[in-house]
Amino acid sequence: MTGLRERKKVDTRRALSDAALELAFERGLENVTRDEIAARADVSLRTFNNYFANKYEAIAYRQAERLRRGIEILRRTPPEVPLWTAISEAVLQPLEDDFRAARGIENSVPSRAQLAETRKLLMRTEIRDALARRLFDEWVEAIAERTATDVAADLYPRLVAATVRAVGDAAMEAYVVADPPVAITTLIREGFAAVAAGLPEPTARTGGKDHD
Numbered sequence: 266m267t268g269l270r271e272r273k274k275v276d277t278r279r280a281l282s283d284a285a286l287e288l289a290f291e292r293g294l295e296n297v298t299r300d301e302i303a304a305r306a307d308v309s310l311r312t313f314n315n316y317f318a319n320k321y322e323a324i325a326y327r328q329a330e331r332l333r334r335g336i337e338i339l340r341r342t343p344p345e346v347p348l349w350t351a352i353s354e355a356v357l358q359p360l361e362d363d364f365r366a367a368r369g370i371e372n373s374v375p376s377r378a379q380l381a382e383t384r385k386l387l388m389r390t391e392i393r394d395a396l397a398r399r400l401f402d403e404w405v406e407a408i409a410e411r412t413a414t415d416v417a418a419d420l421y422p423r424l425v426a427a428t429v430r431a432v433g434d435a436a437m438e439a440y441v442v443a444d445p446p447v448a449i450t451t452l453i454r455e456g457f458a459a460v461a462a463g464l465p466e467p468t469a470r471t472g473g474k475d476h477d
Contacts, residue, residue, distance in 0.1 A: 278316050280306040282326040289324065290382050294389070324386065325395035331359040332400045339407050348411065349461035352429060356457070357450055364450075383441045401426060432456035 284305035288297040299320055303313040317323045339355035386392055409415065409422035416422060436452035443452075459465075 274316075277306075277308065277312065278326055279330075281308070281313060281316060282323050285320055285323040286327075289386060293382065294320065294324070294386060319391075319395075321389070321391035321395045325392050327363070329396050329400060331363065332396070332404070334359040336400075336403050336407050339404075339411065342411075344411065347461070348408075348425070349457055351411070352408075352425075353454060353457035353461075356429065356433070357453055360450060360453075383437075387437055387441065401430065404429060428460060432460060 281302060285294075285297065285302045288294075288301055288305060297320060299313050300310050302320060302323060303310045306313075313323075317326070335355040335358070338358055339351055342351040342355065404426040405416055405422045408425045409419070412422060412425075414421045432453060433456075436449060436456050439452050440447065440449045
């Protein structure tokens with residue numbers, strides 16, 4: 266019974282998050298209210314308030330959930346798997362699983378208008394703040410466990426966790442301006458591959474002047 270109850274709670278959170286995203290795409294997040302999100306998800310405003318403090322938390326929920334699942338995957342990955350390979354798969358697997366399971370907006374090819382709205386959403390400090398800092402700290406702890414480093418004494422696990430976040434940010438920024446569109450999973454994988462290789466300087470440059 267407890268499992269079913271928890272499953273229903275997760276489904277409700279996801280439905281509210283999807284409704285918030287759909288409405289933000291349709292009219293811009295600034296024009297969306299909690300009442301409208303609740304109505305789109307076919308629940309009451311009271312139910313919305315039981316799950317989220319505001320619309321920003323609702324928008325951020327899917328990403329926060331993926332980050333939590335990624336931490337679990339990283340902790341289950343065998344220790345012989347190289348660090349950046351393990352991290353790349355831990356980040357990508359929840360995203361790919363959601364894409365395969367999605368029935369609606371997350372499984373569709375984004376329009377240019379949706380990409381423009383995504384860019385605005387990513388720039389909102391409220392959205393970024395809604396991804397609780399404790400998730401970053403949990404990533405640091407998981408990385409410290411895997412690398413046998415000390416969270417309090419060693420800089421390394423925090424540098425790695427910060428790099429994971431930077432790869433996600435860079436991939437999303439590239440995703441929302443890509444023309445033609447490129448899969449976000451492709452960009453994330455490319456980002457981690459570059460980090461694993463030590464971020465070598467590109468051998469060919471585009472958009473700049475050649476120098477003798």
